[in-house]
Amino acid sequence: MKRKIIAVTACATGVAHTFMAASALKKGAKLMGNLIKVETQGATGVENELTEKDVNIAEVVIFAVDTKVRNKGRFDGKIILEVPVNAPIKNAEKVISDALRLIDEK
Template sequence: MKIVGVTACTIGIAHTYLAQQKLEDAAKAAGDDIKIETQGTIGIENALTEEDIKQADVVILAIDIKIADEERFKGKKTVKVSTETAIKSPNKLIAKLHEIVGK
């Protein structure tokens, strides 16, 4: 399964990057391809391309704030959770994405 997503926390430091790492580790352990864009204090890193989004089976938004360009995910299966959920239960979250997509 191909997953893309965005992580962003209120302060834009620790939880943004922790959530990214936890999601990437859980997805890779499940055999998925994943690319996570971070929107933190230093701006957007690892930016998702139009092609990344087009090819994705599902979008995960682990965010605590409004993010830039959320409308680019319109029409995609999208799951929105807090960064805390992504950090504390990444494996359950990836399993849920599989349920939603049916893969």
């Protein structure tokens, strides 16, 4: 069974790390055989915006951010792992398994 994850990435400048982190998370999830949807909040605006449905479907939320998450209220009641935007760039699989552990240990 594939695990389902959503994530939001954002960095201070909103040009480089936001998108590298998103790409690293997607790659990591794929390698692990999981499904992930990633919303990027960068200088060009919000892309791949997560819908209410996505939020309902996902088991866990990852914030890989160095700034405030926009429209954070959407995720109320979900289990959230917040890490610096550099964390998935360094090791995305670790970030994803940390997030999954949060729910598994609950």
